[in-house]
Amino acid sequence: MIYSTNNIQSNSTSNYQPNDILDKDAFLKLLITELRYQDPVEPMKDRDFIAQMAQFSSLEQLQNLNKNNEYLLKLNQIAFSFNTISMIGKKAVFEDDSGQIREGVVRGISFEGSVPQLDLGDNGMISIDAVLKVADQDI
Numbered sequence: 001m002i003y004s005t006n007n008i009q010s011n012s013t014s015n016y017q018p019n020d021i022l023d024k025d026a027f028l029k030l031l032i033t034e035l036r037y038q039d040p041v042e043p044m045k046d047r048d049f050i051a052q053m054a055q056f057s058s059l060e061q062l063q064n065l066n067k068n069n070e071y072l073l074k075l076n077q078i079a080f081s082f083n084t085i086s087m088i089g090k091k092a093v094f095e096d097d098s099g100q101i102r103e104g105v106v107r108g109i110s111f112e113g114s115v116p117q118l119d120l121g122d123n124g125m126i127s128i129d130a131v132l133k134v135a136d137q138d139i
Helices: 024-036 046-085
Strands: 091-095 101-105 108-110 117-119 125-127 131-135
Touching: 024 046
Parallel strands: none
Antiparallel strands: 091 101, 091 131, 108 117, 117 125
């Protein structure tokens, strides 16, 4: 990862800020500046230039991959939410805190916190992680 040197302080108490990360545009500007002010008697060697362009290409591909991963994560979360919502009105078989297998009809769902909670009416709220099986009520 490439970091900006604009905010470097002389003491060691400087805090890292996320906006200090250079993106691909800053990388290109840095490369162009380096080419502009290079020594004309000893210009940058081809292999050095190719290496920097390869780094730039890798940076761009990693950024695109990261964007795609974020998009896929959001789609996965949406699909999980829809699948969870489809449990409403169905019978859920679950293991309670004492290890007993119980069942109840899903009345509602709470998405508070990191794991959805199913409202099983008289059986209370249970974590979706405790569900062993979901089926139509008449089964």
